[in-house]
Amino acid sequence: MRVRADRERCIGAGLCVLTAPEVFExxxxxxxxxxxxxxxxxxxxxxxxxxxxxxxxxxISVEPA
Ligand code: SF4
Structure with missing residues (x-):
């Protein structure tokens, strides 16, 4: 699995950090x-x-590694 996030469009809501703190910050x-x-x-x-x-x-996008 490969994770990507487009920071240009991120609004800083933080749900990703709450949901998967080992992966997102x-x-x-x-x-x-x-x-x-x-x-x-x-x-x-x-x-x-x-x-x-x-x-x-x-x-956030998730692809096969
Ligand atoms: S959930 Fe994470 S990636 Fe999505 S907008 Fe909020 S901080 Fe950005």
Whole structure:
């Protein structure tokens, strides 16, 4: 699994950080998403997929690695 997030369209809502904190983080300056683990372990898959669905800006994508 490979995770991407389009920071240009991120609105900093933070649902991804709450849902999968091992994979997503906010940067301190702009409050926009940072990917901590672009290829997260398989046991994070469900939370990453939930974060993708919950992202209000629709900027998270998940692809097969
Ligand atoms: S949930 Fe979406 S809009 Fe909110 S911080 Fe994460 S990537 Fe950005």
């Amino acid at each position: 906010h940067d301190d300056d702009e409050g926009l998403v940072i990917i901590l683990e672009a290829t997260p372990a398989a046991h994070h898959r469900d939370n990453v997929e939930l974060a993708r669905r919950l992202c209000p800006a629709g900027v």
